[in-house]
Amino acid sequence: MEATIRDLRLHTAAVLAAADRGERVTITSRGQVRAVLMRSEEVDGQGRPSRNPAFGLWADRQDVVDEAVRKLRQPRALP
Numbered sequence: 001m002e003a004t005i006r007d008l009r010l011h012t013a014a015v016l017a018a019a020d021r022g023e024r025v026t027i028t029s030r031g032q033v034r035a036v037l038m039r040s041e042e043v044d045g046q047g048r049p050s051r052n053p054a055f056g057l058w059a060d061r062q063d064v065v066d067e068a069v070r071k072l073r074q075p076r077a078l079p
Helices: 005-010 012-020 062-073
Strands: 002-004 025-029 032-037
Touching: 002 005, 005 012, 005 025, 012 025, 012 032
Parallel strands: 002 025
Antiparallel strands: 025 032
């Protein structure tokens, strides 16, 4: 199936239904392919996506995480 960005915006449920049926949906913008939408096969037994293996990667390095968050929260100087 091919859909434009406008189709995706206006008919999201229908486009997602096509992906659920196993169709590969090509999203185009001005005639050029921008994305491909397809059903994710990584689903656990309850219909939810499986856990990302990178989730909790820094759980044992709380000191690094705290420092990175502090840097992000610092006020920024305007030029």
